[in-house]
Amino acid sequence: MNYPKIREIKEAIVSLFTPAFTSRFPKEPHSPFENFRGKPVVDDSNCVGCETCANVCPPGAIKFFDDKEKKLRLITRDMGLCIFCGQCELHCITGKGVALSDKIFDLSTFDREQLIERQEKELLVCKFCNAVITTREHYKYIHDVLGPKAFSNILNLNMLNERLQLAGRDDTEVEVLDHLKRKDMFNVICPNCLRQTLVKDLI
Ligand code: SF4
Numbered sequence: 631m632n633y634p635k636i637r638e639i640k641e642a643i644v645s646l647f648t649p650a651f652t653s654r655f656p657k658e659p660h661s662p663f664e665n666f667r668g669k670p671v672v673d674d675s676n677c678v679g680c681e682t683c684a685n686v687c688p689p690g691a692i693k694f695f696d697d698k699e700k701k702l703r704l705i706t707r708d709m710g711l712c713i714f715c716g717q718c719e720l721h722c723i724t725g726k727g728v729a730l731s732d733k734i735f736d737l738s739t740f741d742r743e744q745l746i747e748r749q750e751k752e753l754l755v756c757k758f759c760n761a762v763i764t765t766r767e768h769y770k771y772i773h774d775v776l777g778p779k780a781f782s783n784i785l786n787l788n789m790l791n792e793r794l795q796l797a798g799r800d801d802t803e804v805e806v807l808d809h810l811k812r813k814d815m816f817n818v819i820c821p822n823c824l825r826q827t828l829v830k831d832l833i
């Protein structure tokens with residue numbers, strides 16, 4: 631017969647008189663410990679819809695769908711898949727788009743659909759080939775970060791015009807007709823089409 635060791639008896643007696651580390655949640659309210667990593671909370675006004683967090687999310691909880699017809703990017707974040715690793719917060723390009731809450735932990739539900747959060751962002755789509763450039767907010771953010779250097783890219787002139795409202799969108803966004811011409815570089819076109827307007831005729 632195996633007899634308990636003295637050390638084990640001592641531990642059992644000590645634990646009898648020590649308060650429990652676990653709480654009685656949900657019967658009683660629970661306060662998470664300091665630095666607890668809870669639900670990722672999105673700040674839509676500081677999220678530019680750049681897709682970076684989706685690329686670093688280990689379980690693929692963040693997904694992006696581009697609707698070129700509606701010119702909308704739909705972002706979904708499935709909290710049912712989230713492992714609360716904090717990679718989205720760590721790699722967010724604005725540093726403020728998403729942050730893990732240290733308070734929100736109770737996400738249990740019978741309906742998994744309720745765990746999916748949705749965001750929408752306006753897309754910039756190439757006027758000629760219909761390729762997705764990025765979201766309008768992402769482009770503006772790049773513009774802010776680069777400052778005056780941003781004007782080395784012609785598309786930024788369109789964005790500047792939008793901000794200063796020197797001319798309405800209808801005056802600047804002229805329809806691109808059958809094939810690209812030099813003048814179309816002043817339109818909203820993707821880098822590939824821009825290269826064609828600049829280089830094609832020279833080859
Ligand atoms: S905390 Fe981790 S798992 Fe959850 S959404 Fe962010 S990157 Fe994905």
Ligand code: SF4
Pocket residue numbers: 676677678679680681682683684721722723724725726727728
């Ligand atoms: S990385 Fe940040 S800014 Fe980009 S989509 Fe994710 S939360 Fe938004």
